[in-house]
Amino acid sequence: MMVTGVPILTLLIALPIVGSLALLALPNRDGSKDQTMRLGALAISLVTLVASLFLWAAFDQSAGAPAFQFVERHAWIPTFGIEYSLGLDGISLMLVVLTTFLTPIALLSSWEGIHERVKEFSIFMLLLEAAMIGVFVSLDLFLFYVFWDVVLIPMYFLIGIWGYDQRLYASIKFLLYTMAGSVLMLIAIIGTAWLHQQATGQYSFDLLKLYELRVPDHLQYWFFLAFALAFAIKVPLFPFHTWLPDAHVQAPTPGSVILAGVMLKMGAYGLLRFAFPMFPEAALAFAPMLATLSVIAIVYGALVAMVQPDMKKLVAYSSVSHMGFVVLGIAAMNVQGVQGASYQMLAHGISTGGLFAVVGMLSDRRHTRLISEFGGLKAVMPRLTAAFLIVTLASVGLPGMNGFIGEFLILLGAFRWEPKFVVVAGLGVILSAVYMLWMFQRVYYGAVTNEENRHLPDLSVREWAVIGPLCAMSILMGVAPNLFLAPMEPAVTRIVQRMEAREPMRVDAGWRSWFTGPAAPVTARRAGEGQ
């Protein structure tokens, strides 16, 4: 590692925070400095992006490298063994880069749509970025939870202040849904730390230590459910998805880009990093149930997307469908499945971020997102059409685009595990082509049906800067997947190997404990066992 001694992860989190404090200190009367705010926030997010790319360059991808790199540890609340401990493996690395990549794009995409309170907007976006990075690099569950909850506050304000008509309802629903899931997770986190104390005499929220803990079945059952619920709401998995269409449709464009691009991944990341490896027996037992819900999400999301008159809502439901693939890959818990899930997280972040950005551009021009208001835009805005086509095809999963790699790997992994899920999930692949291309056709092909559309301007330079990188990345990820798969490979293998050594618990053990009380004593697993 090149950067030993430099707390680079802390720096990465601190950069946007310090930047937002600097913006806060700038006086801004009546919007006179809006442009300064925009440029300032963009500059800070670009510096953060560069720092994260530097992190990627310094990351050791070889097989013998330590599981978590750039580790920082400091005592925080010593009584409970809570540490400020950061570190990242390949999966977190890629998600951090996704976050720092999408934030400047989201900021740029706001320049037309956000005119009020630009200062606050920029501050919230930067705080959001810091908190999301924190989620992906925390190695201490307490710290993770803190970031996890902190993420909600700026997003709540982004939807609530700068959103569309129903923003208040959507923002509160978003916040309460997520919180209700996560407080139960907090109880499970406390319970796990307490079990660690029972087993070893010391409290610990350290993820690596908790990995070594054999949680008794009857508690694992409930703890896994608490974790899985929190993450399923975030993903969102059917039937916990109902907050998502509201939040997405009401959120301003940059909010949607971040929400779909990064925040949904927090749920899948949580399953992969915490819920499955910490409670492997319960996770294996519940995997078929998760997979069932995820294939329902795939098909249901696609069918509902098909009938949406509103482009933004269509993309929102397509997210439900695409994220269903991610959960399916995780549930399969073999190398292909997990690799595919990790890749699909990145791909979906890029392509859905792109879709929301383009829909936002149309909405900036026409102040409507209804498909029926458009038609024949290809003749009016050829460049925007091309960009939209690229992200659409990426989202659909055309071979050679980023969506294909992820979905293919997931289906491969799921097939090796339980072919029956693949049959249904495959349907989702076809349906996604149907609803996306149908929307594309109605918006861009044919004659211009609405006179208002006839003189819409094509992409501006700023919009090129928004959509260009996303299109380029969609193609790059499709043709050179190994660039992104390679860093994640050791992390994926490690998770899968940990899980392969386990047997699923009996699902009724949890229910039984309700009546018979706990039976098995807690034991610390011997070092090396289950590796």
Place this chain on the structure above:
Amino acid sequence: MSTSAFDAVVPVVCVALAGLFAMLAEAFRGKSEKMPIGGLAVIGLLGAGFASILLWDRNASSFGVLTADNFALFVNLILVVVGVLTVLFSSETIERDGIPAGEYYALVLFAIVGMMLMAQSNDLLLMFLALETMSIAVYVLTGLRRDQANATEAAFKYFLLGAFASSFFLYGIAFIYGVTGTTHLERAGAAIAAQSMADSPMLLIAVGLLIVGFAFKVAAVPFHMWSPDAYEGAPTVVTGFMSTGVKAAAVAAFARVFLSALGPLVDDWTPVLWVIAVLTMIVGTVVGVSQTSIKRMLAYSSIAHAGYLLVAIIAANDVGKASLLFYLASYAVTNVAAFGIIAMLGSKESANDELRDYAGLAHSHPALAALLTVFLLSLGGFPPTAGFIAKWYTFSAAVTEGYYGLAIIGMLSSVVSVYFYLRIVVMMYMTERDARPAPPQVPGLAMAGLVVSMLAVLYLGVLPAQVIAWAEQSIATIF
């Protein structure tokens, strides 16, 4: 340093002297003369604070009934903070409302005398006297705006019900005396432990009566009926003072009596408190949701917080017992500051405490709106604020003690409470201001107090280790 018999009373004496001087100053004040009586109060309170710090770890006791163990001193410090903040927030608002300063500050100080004595008393009779000292001062404070009907109603209601509850408390003391032959907490506790009187009906009656008395003072369901009315009728600064100071003192005395003297009966009183805590959390949050007056909303919120404090008492074990003090500290700072803001937004004619009155506050008072948001997020238990650490600490005590049900109910109720805290945020940030006049500017001293409170809330939320360590040292002296 040698200890003398008077050491333990020093903090109380500081505050009491300041109170007396405040009364004297008011007596000699010319009709239109202005006197910095608030400054006097701050000096007395800071003196009490320094005395409490100096007495730390010395376990001083006076006259056999008054102790200055770390537990009491920690609570004293919380009360000093509450008192100083109250004074800072009052300076402008009482003038605006036409409340005589000398009277007002004297009452606040005497109430704090009673609160400190409650935390420090080691004898049930002294505790009763302290409770009455505190209560009578607070009854009067509640009704200070004599020209307003709802203030008079509030004070009267509070006084009647409070007197009733006090008599329950006194009756409980009588039973304890009847069974153990003493009102001294340590001796009573020893007698109970020695004779294993768990089944004695007299003792159980005593426990029940004491619970009623304390539950009334901390405003726990079903003894909470007075609090929304009293909180609404009182001048808003006083509401902040009552909802934190009275609660802190009552919870401290509650913990001291139940965890130390009545500790041997833990299996008897735990189920009762469990039910009370659950009811308090649920009623506080669910009824809070339907309120449109912010004062009433925060009144119900402080009922809910009483529930969380009860959880801390129920779950007191080696791990979590300090959570009680930590929770008190973070709740006190947050709540007194939140009410301080609401007080400053009021006017002489009206408290301006309807939700609608806060529409667009982020435009007219961006700093105030941001501060209130921080305090509300802390009350709702969001990281990185004090409220999150406090809730986490309390519920980890509950989980480690095996009270998963309590923890789940508490956590979910706190999600519900987030809904109504955020309604205020929605008003401030996401609603356009209608054609009302903008509320007045905030005086510098009060603003300083608010900023310090916010820093404290964030400090407790980000770097809680030191305060947790102090809380652990202090609770160790009683349990």
